[in-house]
Structures are given as structure tokens and as C-alpha cells.
Amino acid sequence: MGRVPGYAIGADVELPAVGLGTYPMRDEQATTAVRDALGLGYQLIDTAAAYGNEEAVGRGIAAAGRARADVFVTTKLRGRDHGYQQTLAAFEASRLALGLDFLDLYLIHWPLPRIDRYVQSWRAMVTLRSDGLVRSIGVSNFTVAQLDRLIEETGETPAVNQIELHPYFPQEQLRAAHAVRGIRTESWSPLARSAALLREPVVVAAARRHGVEPAQVVLRWHVQLGTVPIPKSSSPQRQAANLDLFGFELDRAEMAALSGLARGRQGGDPDVHEEF
Numbered sequence: 001m002g003r004v005p006g007y008a009i010g011a012d013v014e015l016p017a018v019g020l021g022t023y024p025m026r027d028e029q030a031t032t033a034v035r036d037a038l039g040l041g042y043q044l045i046d047t048a049a050a051y052g053n054e055e056a057v058g059r060g061i062a063a064a065g066r067a068r069a070d071v072f073v074t075t076k077l078r079g080r081d082h083g084y085q086q087t088l089a090a091f092e093a094s095r096l097a098l099g100l101d102f103l104d105l106y107l108i109h110w111p112l113p114r115i116d117r118y119v120q121s122w123r124a125m126v127t128l129r130s131d132g133l134v135r136s137i138g139v140s141n142f143t144v145a146q147l148d149r150l151i152e153e154t155g156e157t158p159a160v161n162q163i164e165l166h167p168y169f170p171q172e173q174l175r176a177a178h179a180v181r182g183i184r185t186e187s188w189s190p191l192a193r194s195a196a197l198l199r200e201p202v203v204v205a206a207a208r209r210h211g212v213e214p215a216q217v218v219l220r221w222h223v224q225l226g227t228v229p230i231p232k233s234s235s236p237q238r239q240a241a242n243l244d245l246f247g248f249e250l251d252r253a254e255m256a257a258l259s260g261l262a263r264g265r266q267g268g269d270p271d272v273h274e275e276f
């Protein structure tokens with residue numbers, strides 16, 4: 001099985017260029033999807049404590065039987081566990097639920113600025129990495145101001161910021177800020193949850209030209225931006241298509257046409273969104 005291309009996000013840590021999202025799958029559906037995806041050649045699996053599926057995802061990882069070095073597991077700290085000690089305990093609960101000795105990437109799921117404990121959580125994540133329990137650490141849904149506060153107060157730059165990103169919300173400014181700071185961008189809802197985006201005439205036309213599916217055009221747009229999409233699919237056929245992104249290339253006009261679909265975010269605004 002060939003390796004998925006990837007990006008160095010630290011010494012000896014490579015983030016695969018595409019992964020599988022697991023929300024909102026649970027129980028047997030999550031186990032089967034993760035097992036199937038790893039069997040197809042996926043390496044990056046994205047979960048979160050808040051998804052309530054870490055045990056099911058862990059069973060899928062075990063069932064796939066891949067070498068540990070070929071699997072890259074991300075999970076996330078949920079809102080109720082912000083704080084230094086809380087983060088250490090929450091990480092341990094996630095690690096045990098996933099059934100792994102160590103994790104590959106741990107993210108603060110949302111910044112929750114009103115609660116104002118994300119800096120303490122970040123310090124705990126630095127400790128977890130020093131202790132060898134997680135290979136790399138990052139954040140999700142952080143604004144530039146929140147990223148800079150972490151960096152200024154701790155001297156530690158997140159390896160990754162996982163943000164809402166798709167052609168309807170291309171996040172040009174935040175991506176540029178990441179590039180300057182050496183932060184890799186991961187794209188959540190990379191297909192904008194599918195339906196409308198995949199029927200856009202510019203997407204459909206590009207798919208016809210390249211002989212691929214509309215979803216592959218959108219995911220290839222992410223790859224060419226250098227962002228890491230984590231599409232969720234429970235179907236092995238769609239999972240296979242979503243991984244098959246490296247045999248064609250969008251030209252400049254196609255890239256621009258997709259970025260030209262920009263209209264705004266679909267999910268929460270990091271400055272005010274709260275989930276615990």
C-alpha cells in the first residue's frame with residue numbers, strides 16, 4: 001500500500017495530505033468507516049472527544065491492523081476540559097478510549113475566549129508532547145489574535161490550525177497568517193458538507209474535464225492550496241475517491257474559479273462559538 005504524501009510539521013512528524021473525518025459517525029458505523037478507510041490506504045484519522053466516538057474509532061484502528069507508524073491519529077480537547085490539569089486528564093481519557101500508547105496530534109477544539117483558559121490548556125499540551133504522549137500539538141478554530149497570544153505567552157507555535165475551509169469560505173487571510181507563522185492548515189467541512197457545492201457549475205465542469213468526481217475537484221483544490229482536507233464519508237466508494245487526488249492537476253483558472261465561489265462561513269464564529 002503506497003504512502004499518502006504529507007507535510008513535515010515538526011522533527012520526524014509528517015502530517016498526511018488528506019485524512020478521514022469521523023463526525024457525526026458513532027458506534028459500529030464509525031468503527032467500520034475507520035477500518036475501511038485504513039484498509040484503502042488512508043493514514044490520517046480525525047476524531048474528537050466531543051464526537052463521542054473515540055472508542056468506536058479506536059476499534060476501527062485496531063481492526064484495520066495497520067502498522068502503528070502508518071496511522072496518524074488526531075483527537076481534540078473539548079470545551080469542558082479547558083485548564084491545565086483538566087487537559088492532562090482529558091488527554092489521558094481520550095488516549096485510553098482510542099486504545100493507543102500515544103497520539104499523533106492533539107488539538108484544542110475551540111478557543112472559547114469567554115472562558116479564557118486556552119493558554120493553560122496549551123501549556124498542558126506542551127507537557128504532554130514533552131512526556132512523549134503525543135507527537136505534535138495544535139489548535140482548531142483559532143483566530144490570528146488567539147494564535148499570536150499562544151505564541152507570545154508560551155513561545156510555542158501550534159503545528160496545525162484546523163479551520164472551516166472550503167470554496168465557499170476559502171480563508172485567504174488566515175491561510176496567509178498561518179504560512180508566515182509556519183502553521184499547517186487543516187480544512188474541516190472540506191466539501192462544505194457536500195450537496196450544493198458539488199453541483200456548482202464550475203466544479204462540475206472541472207470534474208468533466210479531468211474525468212473525476214466533483215468531490216475530487218474540491219479536494220484537489222485543497223491539496224493545491226497546501227491545506228489538509230479531512231472529508232467525512234461512510235461509503236467505501238466515496239472514501240476511495242476522496243483519497244485519489246494525486247493523479248490530476250487543476251489549472252490556475254480552475255483554482256481561481258473555485259476560490260471565486262466564496263460567500264462566507266457555514267459553522268461557528270471562533271470569537272463567540274461555545275461548545276462544551
Ligand SMILES: NC(=O)c1ccc[n+]([C@@H]2O[C@H](COP(=O)([O-])OP(=O)(O)OC[C@H]3O[C@@H](n4cnc5c(N)ncnc54)[C@H](OP(=O)(O)O)[C@@H]3O)[C@@H](O)[C@H]2O)c1
Nearest residue numbers: 021022023188189190191192193194215231232233234238
Ligand atoms: N474542528 C472542528 O471544529 C470541526 C468542525 C466540523 C467538522 N470537523 C471535522 O471535519 C470532518 C469533515 O467535515 P464535515 O463532515 O462537516 O463535512 P464534509 O467532509 O465537507 O462533508 C461530509 C458530507 O459529504 C458527503 N461526501 C463525502 N465524500 C463525498 C463524495 N466523494 N461525493 C459526494 N458526497 C460525499 C458525506 O456523505 P457520505 O458519508 O454519505 O459519503 C457527508 O454527507 C468531520 O467529520 C470532522 O472530523 C471538525
